[in-house]
Amino acid sequence: MDARRRNNVTVIGCEDAPTVLLAHGFGCDQNLWRLVVPDLSKRFRIVLFDHVGSGRSDVAAWSPQRYTTLDGYAEDVLEICAELDLRDVVLVGHSVSAMIAVLAANREPERFAKLVLLTPSPCYLDDGDYRGGFTRADIDELLDSLESNYLGWSAAMAPVIAGNPDRPEVAGELEAAFCRTDPAIARVFARTTFLSDNRADLADVTVRTAVLQCSSDAIAPREVGQFVHDRIEGSVLVTLDAIGHCPQLSAPEQTAAAIAEFAGAR
Amino acid sequence: MTSFTVTTLDLEAGPVVEFAGELDSASAPRALQAVEAISPRPGQQVVLDLTGLLFCDSSGISALIAARNIAHSAEAGLALAGVPRHLARTLVLIGLDTFFTTYATAAQAQAAWPESPAGG
Amino acid sequence: METTFSALLEDSAEDLYENAPCGYLSTLMDGTIAKINATLLGWLGHERAELLGRRRFADLLPVGDRIYHETHFAPMLRMHGEIGGIALELVRADGTRMAVLVSSTVKTSANGTAQLIRTTIFDAGDRRAYEHELLRARQEAEQERDRVQLLASTLQRTLLPPSLPDVPGMDVAAYYHPASADEVGGDFYDLFPLTGDTWAFFLGDVSGKGAEAAVVTSLTRYTLRAAAVQEPGPASVLKRLNTALLKDQHGATPRFCTAIHGLLEPAGDGAKVTLASGGHPPALVIRHNGAAELLDTRGGQLIGALPDARFVEVELRLRPGDTLLLYSDGLTEARTHGRVRYDEEDLRDWADTLDVGSATETVAAVSLLLDSFGDGVDDDTALLALSVRLLGDERP
Numbered sequence: 001m002d003a004r005r006r007n008n009v010t011v012i013g014c015e016d017a018p019t020v021l022l023a024h025g026f027g028c029d030q031n032l033w034r035l036v037v038p039d040l041s042k043r044f045r046i047v048l049f050d051h052v053g054s055g056r057s058d059v060a061a062w063s064p065q066r067y068t069t070l071d072g073y074a075e076d077v078l079e080i081c082a083e084l085d086l087r088d089v090v091l092v093g094h095s096v097s098a099m100i101a102v103l104a105a106n107r108e109p110e111r112f113a114k115l116v117l118l119t120p121s122p123c124y125l126d127d128g129d130y131r132g133g134f135t136r137a138d139i140d141e142l143l144d145s146l147e148s149n150y151l152g153w154s155a156a157m158a159p160v161i162a163g164n165p166d167r168p169e170v171a172g173e174l175e176a177a178f179c180r181t182d183p184a185i186a187r188v189f190a191r192t193t194f195l196s197d198n199r200a201d202l203a204d205v206t207v208r209t210a211v212l213q214c215s216s217d218a219i220a221p222r223e224v225g226q227f228v229h230d231r232i233e234g235s236v237l238v239t240l241d242a243i244g245h246c247p248q249l250s251a252p253e254q255t256a257a258a259i260a261e262f263a264g265a266r
Numbered sequence: 267m268t269s270f271t272v273t274t275l276d277l278e279a280g281p282v283v284e285f286a287g288e289l290d291s292a293s294a295p296r297a298l299q300a301v302e303a304i305s306p307r308p309g310q311q312v313v314l315d316l317t318g319l320l321f322c323d324s325s326g327i328s329a330l331i332a333a334r335n336i337a338h339s340a341e342a343g344l345a346l347a348g349v350p351r352h353l354a355r356t357l358v359l360i361g362l363d364t365f366f367t368t369y370a371t372a373a374q375a376q377a378a379w380p381e382s383p384a385g386g
Numbered sequence: 387m388e389t390t391f392s393a394l395l396e397d398s399a400e401d402l403y404e405n406a407p408c409g410y411l412s413t414l415m416d417g418t419i420a421k422i423n424a425t426l427l428g429w430l431g432h433e434r435a436e437l438l439g440r441r442r443f444a445d446l447l448p449v450g451d452r453i454y455h456e457t458h459f460a461p462m463l464r465m466h467g468e469i470g471g472i473a474l475e476l477v478r479a480d481g482t483r484m485a486v487l488v489s490s491t492v493k494t495s496a497n498g499t500a501q502l503i504r505t506t507i508f509d510a511g512d513r514r515a516y517e518h519e520l521l522r523a524r525q526e527a528e529q530e531r532d533r534v535q536l537l538a539s540t541l542q543r544t545l546l547p548p549s550l551p552d553v554p555g556m557d558v559a560a561y562y563h564p565a566s567a568d569e570v571g572g573d574f575y576d577l578f579p580l581t582g583d584t585w586a587f588f589l590g591d592v593s594g595k596g597a598e599a600a601v602v603t604s605l606t607r608y609t610l611r612a613a614a615v616q617e618p619g620p621a622s623v624l625k626r627l628n629t630a631l632l633k634d635q636h637g638a639t640p641r642f643c644t645a646i647h648g649l650l651e652p653a654g655d656g657a658k659v660t661l662a663s664g665g666h667p668p669a670l671v672i673r674h675n676g677a678a679e680l681l682d683t684r685g686g687q688l689i690g691a692l693p694d695a696r697f698v699e700v701e702l703r704l705r706p707g708d709t710l711l712l713y714s715d716g717l718t719e720a721r722t723h724g725r726v727r728y729d730e731e732d733l734r735d736w737a738d739t740l741d742v743g744s745a746t747e748t749v750a751a752v753s754l755l756l757d758s759f760g761d762g763v764d765d766d767t768a769l770l771a772l773s774v775r776l777l778g779d780e781r782p
Contacts, residue, residue: 359668361687
């Protein structure tokens with residue numbers, strides 16, 4: 001098994017510094033981290049990867065058996081750590097990867113020094129008193145939307161592949177694959193992401209954890225961030241002054257600073 | 267991607283159909299359509315010019331046999347011209363080297379045809 | 387003329403913006419609506435004051451598209467500065483929806499800082515209806531494809547023996563490499579006991595592919611099985627098959643096959659093989675000392691195309707460690723790297739370099755060779771190998 005190739009693993013930054021493993025969320029790939037990587041790589045050794053089915057991962061490695069639960073993705077994270085012999089890892093999981101990080105850390109707590117959960121949600125569906133933010137009908141609509149965007153996706157890719165002469169800083173080989181996801185896999189990933197319920201796993205977390213949330217996030221509302229913080233004993237909650245679900249894009253300096261501060265703290 | 271082109275020439279000395287490229291299960295129906303479209307007259311000779319043929323698999327062989335059947339059922343003749351080496355090898359392999367009448371070129375095939383095409 | 391020109395001159399930029407045939411929307415980087423044209427307001431049924439500074443672009447979307455916006459649209463726009471042709475729906479003030487195509491670009495200041503997002507929105511009612519049709523067709527095609535693949539693999543299994551029988555003193559191995567999961571291939575092989583110590587085997591290739599070829603394959607297999615029991619030798623078995631296939635022809639295009647059929651009898655410490663070829667690529671013999679030779683069966687004609695087809699019979703002796711390999715033309719017509727086709731002589735030369743002593747090893751080596759051709763193998767390939775066990779090699 002070659003996790004390095006399967007997950008298109010990239011290692012950059014300071015060789016002897018603590019390791020920060022960045023796990024991207026639903027809808028994109030490791031390029032989503034590129035605005036925070038310059039700051040973080042000055043102080044840490046950064047390990048980036050693509051989930052199977054995203055970016056430049058080995059699509060052939062994808063199977064519905066392994067990847068219809070978040071456990072399969074958590075398994076991949078642990079395999080990357082084992083293959084690269086990563087120790088005392090600060091694992092940063094964005095969006096759905098926050099719960100993938102929780103599952104990985106619960107399986108092998110000794111592997112991880114700290115967890116950073118960026119815009120996490122343990123359960124997107126409303127359930128009794130719990131407000132995940134979405135109803136089942138909402139999620140079904142998302143899945144439909146992915147279906148009907150099937151053609152839109154290919155169109156969306158066209159300018160990306162052609163490159164962007166006006167913005168040379170984002171032109172280049174890596175961008176050709178930015179956020180490129182196999183639509184069929186994306187549908188399954190969406191289902192896995194939005195129908196998972198990992199609320200019960202939060203109480204099992206023993207690794208020191210920071211919850212980073214945005215001041216306004218349509219996908220993971222603030223009360224959900226608060227819920228995660230409440231359930232993980234000893235966790236810290238940081239609210240970034242940022243809008244949307246991807247603060248590493250909308251407020252990169254602030255996000256990098258918050259990750260660095262927690263990761264670097266004794 | 268394989269490619270195949272078929273060109274039909276209605277020459278004074280009789281029809282010549284040129285097959286070029288790869289004759290396989292994908293292109294064989296087109297090859298055969300071209301021969302059927304000629305509707306040869308009795309006494310005429312149809313020449314299949316295979317000079318440009320790069321590849322021919324079992325479906326292609328099938329099409330060549332079918333072309334001969336079509337010509338014969340119309341009481342016309344059929345000759346192969348410019349059979350490439352690889353196909354000549356195959357024809358030997360499958361015991362059809364004497365089954366088809368073959369000539370080096372289409373012009374030679376037409377020159378060798380005894381009956382006057384103008385008569386039909 | 388004059389009036390037309392003056393009308394054109396009076397066509398102000400402001401009017402063009404407000405009443406363009408598409409919706410225009412400018413938002414701050416956080417999505418807050420800063421400017422919107424009359425066309426889009428009209429489509430939405432909102433008052434300008436309800437939206438400006440109060441609502442974000444994502445608020446105009448139904449929830450599914452809002453998630454798509456947050457997880458795909460906004461990140462891609464951030465990274466690339468533009469995104470185009472995305473199919474979304476807008477929710478009107480009255481709750482109804484409108485299919486649109488959305489393109490956005492980020493406007494940056496002179497120093498490169500992102501300032502605002504400009505979005506153009508096209509009414510896509512017609513196109514979406516068309517896309518729904520395409521989508522439905524695609525889903526149907528996907529289901530159909532799964533069904534066809536299942537059918538093909540099931541049918542294929544019925545055309546090949548589930549496993550080869552044990553032949554005393556011999557090692558036997560077979561391999562089947564389908565070129566396509568969607569279509570039933572035209573290759574077949576079998577090995578079965580006749581009377582006494584005699585065994586019969588065959589391997590062949592039916593012209594064409596798919597269901598029609600499968601019918602011929604099936605007819606061929608059962609005819610060969612029956613004829614092998616009744617006829618005195620391989621050449622007369624192939625004659626019977628030729629007659630059976632000719633009787634079954636429909637239309638002008640002949641459905642024929644090429645095949646090698648043989649009998650195997652124990653003889654001394656080895657075996658005697660009698661085989662006949664009907665237009666099939668020559669069998670390969672790999673001797674115990676490593677020398678490879680092609681069995682000359684030229685003159686045998688393909689089966690099912692000609693009324694009085696001739697078949698050529700040859701005899702050979704296999705000694706301990708000798709292997710007889712039958713193969714179909716997927717192997718010898720494979721494109722190797724580049725465009726050159728692999729032929730029988732290439733196979734013989736390759737086999738000459740092999741160090742194999744059994745049928746199993748030979749088939750394993752050839753299947754590796756096939757793998758090395760990768761996409762070059764565009765036809766099905768069947769392999770059947772028979773070898774005489776070396777003395778003292780009593781492995782079952």
